[in-house]
Amino acid sequence: MVNGFKKRKIASEKPLGEFLKSVRVGKELSICDSEAACKVKAKYLEDLEAGNWQSLPSFAYTRGFVLAYAKCLGLDRKEIEKKFEHEYGFINFQAGKNLSYQKALSEKKVLITPKVAAYTTFSVFLIAMFAYIAFQVAGFAGAPVLQLMNPSNNSIVESDSVNVRGLAENGDYLTINNEAVPVTTDGHFSTNLKLQRGLNVIKVQASNRAEKETSQVITIEYKPRTALIDSNLNQ
Numbered sequence: 154m155v156n157g158f159k160k161r162k163i164a165s166e167k168p169l170g171e172f173l174k175s176v177r178v179g180k181e182l183s184i185c186d187s188e189a190a191c192k193v194k195a196k197y198l199e200d201l202e203a204g205n206w207q208s209l210p211s212f213a214y215t216r217g218f219v220l221a222y223a224k225c226l227g228l229d230r231k232e233i234e235k236k237f238e239h240e241y242g243f244i245n246f247q248a249g250k251n252l253s254y255q256k257a258l259s260e261k262k263v264l265i266t267p268k269v270a271a272y273t274t275f276s277v278f279l280i281a282m283f284a285y286i287a288f289q290v291a292g293f294a295g296a297p298v299l300q301l302m303n304p305s306n307n308s309i310v311e312s313d314s315v316n317v318r319g320l321a322e323n324g325d326y327l328t329i330n331n332e333a334v335p336v337t338t339d340g341h342f343s344t345n346l347k348l349q350r351g352l353n354v355i356k357v358q359a360s361n362r363a364e365k366e367t368s369q370v371i372t373i374e375y376k377p378r379t380a381l382i383d384s385n386l387n388q
Contacts, residue, residue, distance in 0.1 A: 297324035
């Protein structure tokens with residue numbers, strides 16, 4: 154007789170935790186009652202009953218909890234110990250197998266054979282070729298991008314000539330007031346333009362082989378210095 158209960162043989166094939174819980178419930182004991190009687194924390198007893206072996210401390214501690222719980226419930230400690238060792242060992246064996254399998258996956262390396270290397274190189278070449286073709290087609294089909302850097306629109310100059318310069322991207326031909334102007338390989342252009350006294354209109358037009366055009370029109374006023382002085386005196 155232990156704690157007022159007779160020891161009895163285990164006749165159930167239930168998992169150990171489930172069996173311990175059924176005995177406790179049959180004796181109308183709560184987890185708190187068992188904690189007080191066994192001197193084992195309720196959390197550990199709940200893990201035992203749920204079969205959460207991985208949440209429990211080391212084997213030695215867990216074995217002590219199981220035997221203490223068996224004693225409190227009036228069960229045969231030798232049979233409980235035998236069932237515990239079998240069940241605990243199986244769980245840890247399965248965990249070890251899973252860890253070994255995960256380690257094998259993480260250490261698995263990709264074998265690069267000459268055939269794989271050749272396919273990879275050919276694939277990279279194809280991707281690069283198609284990307285280049287797409288870039289060229291986009292540049293050919295799109296209109297040129299024209300950027301006029303000098304002179305500024307609506308500006309007034311005292312000299313009878315002005316330097317017209319800028320950038321024409323994706324443009325094969327460039328004209329300024331219908332006169333052809335050379336364009337460098339990187340798209341820059343520059344030329345000096347003769348001005349007439351008074352207001353001058355400058356039209357810059359870029360085009361490509363797809364017959365796409367972009368143009369900009371600016372006005373610039375040529376006022377000799379003497380004209381500027383006269384204008385100031387009149388004011």
